[in-house]
Amino acid sequence: MDNIKQLHEQFRKKERRHAWLARSLQLLLLILFFALWEIASKKEWIDPLLFSSPSSIWDLFLAKWIDGSLWIHIWTTLLETGVGFILGTVLGAIIATFLWWMPLLARVLDPYLVVLNAMPKVALGPIIIVIFGPNISSSIAMGVIISIIITILVIYSAFQEVDSNYIKVMDTFGANKWQCYTHVILPSSFPAIISTLKVNVGLSWVGVIFGELLVSKQGLGYLISYGFQVFNFTLVLLSVLLTCVLATLMYVFVEAFEKLLIGKRKKS
Structure with a gap:
């Protein structure tokens, strides 16, 4: 019985680690997207008039x-x-x-x-x-x-x-x-x-x-x-x-x- 509880607890810990890893990667991907967008706009790799930039959007949001x-x-x-x-x-x-x-x-x-x-x-x-x-x-x-x-x-x-x-x-x-x-x-x-x-x-x-x-x-x-x-x-x-x-x-x-x-x- 103790072995079953131990295995169940190990499984739950593994699931929590996977969930945490997935959330972390999701957040990292989002940060990377906005960072690349900001850099591309500032360097004018993309048209800043058409695609704006995260910083400009944030300033408008605050205003x-x-x-x-x-x-x-x-x-x-x-x-x-x-x-x-x-x-x-x-x-x-x-x-x-x-x-x-x-x-x-x-x-x-x-x-x-x-x-x-x-x-x-x-x-x-x-x-x-x-x-x-x-x-x-x-x-x-x-x-x-x-x-x-x-x-x-x-x-x-x-x-x-x-x-x-x-x-x-x-x-x-x-x-x-x-x-x-x-x-x-x-x-x-x-x-x-x-x-x-x-x-x-x-x-x-x-x-x-x-x-x-x-x-x-x-x-x-x-x-x-x-x-x-x-x-x-x-x-x-x-x-x-x-x-x-x-x-x-x-x-x-x-x-x-x-x-x-x-x-x-x-x-x-």
Whole structure:
């Protein structure tokens, strides 16, 4: 027994070392990238007007942070992305549930869902602007539309792949459809639902930023568009980097939420 504990502890230490090494290399790679970018810009190996430099981007960030003009754009994009992410995920899961509940409806809608999934959703941007108007609703709608279709398809497929023997056992004990759904279908599809959450983080950001590029007067997408218009590529790159940082933080939050749910499942 002691040998097993010893081996387990050695394995955990090895895993921690590998995790630490991976994080260190990731950080080193990031530092190396920005260092090379700074040197290339200062030495004019690349056009500093087009590609700017990390130091110029940092100076602009500090200036806008101090005068407070950046906050409204960050908050607007975070709000739109958060709402779009939640609506796209929840509505997609609800529709997937209806499709599982009503097989005839799933069969009728299947070709249309395939077409919608194949369609480049950004092409619907002008139509969405006409429907919702040139405001925050259009950006949120873009985030929802881009994430909802993939949510429906992934979660519904997970529902379909649940072992039918589990359903037969539930039927044997007289369970109704709702009990089969809550006790078998939903728990069995938990990994797919979590994967969908992670995918939807990126999709929601894509939809919202594109919506802001088209119509918004606030948000990081608007700053990207405005920076291009006035030929201020430092502002463009600052907005892009902020988008990357915020999207990463949102992804980390979803991962933490995943661990919380997994912990609760293990306890139950």
